[in-house]
Amino acid sequence: MESVKKIILFLGDADFHRGVLLGVGDFTANHREWAVQKYIPFRTEEDLRVWLTEAHDAQGIIAHVNSREQAAVFRGFAGRVVNISSRDKAFGLPTVTADNFEMGRLAAIHLLGRGFRHFAWVGRAFFFSYERLRGFRETLREHGLDCTDLSEVSTIRPQFLQPLIQKLPKPVGIFTEDDEAALQISSACNSGGWRVPDEVAVLGCNNDEPICLLGYPQRSSVDIAARNIGFEAASLLDKLMLGDREPECPILIKPGGVTVRGSTDVHAVGDPQLGKALRYIRENLALEIGVPDLVQAAGISRRVLERRCRERLGHTPLEEIRRARIRRAKELLLQTDLPMSIVAERAGFQSAERMATLFRRETGTTPSRFRQQK
Numbered sequence: 001m002e003s004v005k006k007i008i009l010f011l012g013d014a015d016f017h018r019g020v021l022l023g024v025g026d027f028t029a030n031h032r033e034w035a036v037q038k039y040i041p042f043r044t045e046e047d048l049r050v051w052l053t054e055a056h057d058a059q060g061i062i063a064h065v066n067s068r069e070q071a072a073v074f075r076g077f078a079g080r081v082v083n084i085s086s087r088d089k090a091f092g093l094p095t096v097t098a099d100n101f102e103m104g105r106l107a108a109i110h111l112l113g114r115g116f117r118h119f120a121w122v123g124r125a126f127f128f129s130y131e132r133l134r135g136f137r138e139t140l141r142e143h144g145l146d147c148t149d150l151s152e153v154s155t156i157r158p159q160f161l162q163p164l165i166q167k168l169p170k171p172v173g174i175f176t177e178d179d180e181a182a183l184q185i186s187s188a189c190n191s192g193g194w195r196v197p198d199e200v201a202v203l204g205c206n207n208d209e210p211i212c213l214l215g216y217p218q219r220s221s222v223d224i225a226a227r228n229i230g231f232e233a234a235s236l237l238d239k240l241m242l243g244d245r246e247p248e249c250p251i252l253i254k255p256g257g258v259t260v261r262g263s264t265d266v267h268a269v270g271d272p273q274l275g276k277a278l279r280y281i282r283e284n285l286a287l288e289i290g291v292p293d294l295v296q297a298a299g300i301s302r303r304v305l306e307r308r309c310r311e312r313l314g315h316t317p318l319e320e321i322r323r324a325r326i327r328r329a330k331e332l333l334l335q336t337d338l339p340m341s342i343v344a345e346r347a348g349f350q351s352a353e354r355m356a357t358l359f360r361r362e363t364g365t366t367p368s369r370f371r372q373q374k
Helices: 015-028 045-055 068-077 100-113 127-142 158-167 179-192 226-241 272-283 291-298 302-313 317-335 340-347 352-363 367-371
Strands: 005-011 034-041 060-063 081-083 096-098 119-122 172-176 200-206 220-223 251-253
Touching: 005 015, 015 034, 015 226, 045 068, 060 068, 060 226, 068 081, 081 096, 081 226, 096 100, 096 226, 100 127, 100 172, 100 200, 100 220, 119 127, 119 179, 158 179, 172 179, 179 200, 226 251, 272 291, 272 302, 272 317, 291 302, 291 317, 302 317, 317 340, 317 352, 317 367, 340 352, 340 367, 352 367
Parallel strands: 005 034, 005 060, 060 081, 096 251, 119 172, 172 200, 200 220
Antiparallel strands: none
16 A cells, blocks of 8 residues: 655645646545645745644645745755746746746737737736736737737726826737736726727736626636646656656646636727627627617618628628627636526527527537537
């Protein structure tokens, strides 16, 4: 019988850390010799010093290391500690963390796909933040575009953001280093009178759901794949405890994609009348709507609406309604466990059967199979 391995987790209490815990749990489900004896949320060096007395006989530690001072302490547990933070690249600890460059790249692809041609960034002077900006900016430059760097605003109040947002060309897509910054930007837009997402689309990072769901509209975010980070961190720790060499470079975990919510649920068309029609679709998707409703909302003739829609979107207004319903169904399938009948109702389909028919025609798969991607 294998000896029991005492494991201690030095993490935090954010949504990210709860995801990491789930991933560690996935690993321990098949490793009965693992005995996770402590989960210690700590915030300060004093907390760390107090709790490290509990770790002196631990065979393994998984920790979110926030500073070089903390890293120096954890290096005393060489061969039995794994870091999950990417706050700094110079910690010198075996690390499993997010692929922050790829998170920035996905953010750029998402906003480019929504039709934006003006962009801004909000972040701080941390390694992970720099990497997210680098991925964002390099991907934009591949398309002949760039972003305005508003990094200095990340620690100030929304009212001080407004003059800076005012200067940005509209419509603009703003990518932020995390979801708290995205909330700050949204608050500044709401109090400053800029419509989100029509004039300012806001995309956060980490997909910290409790923060993303605060306020209206709820904010889209790049999913950090915390559960995968937890699983791979546990896997690496297990190898280290068995005597494997420490990896020379951090193990980077790909993000889980963009979780789309209201703050980027738009197509930036640069046409106020067409924008009104698209906003009407977005806000009334669960109702029975048709082209006459869009004509009234836009305040232009049907012929002009049809022409502008084809020019800007490449398809008819009726097709845009159908595509919007498919997009909403995808979001509900991935983000909720609602029954198919409720998903169909909220996405504006007459029935679950009708949704399934159109969904398969559009995506090549059924709603049930699509949901299994969660």
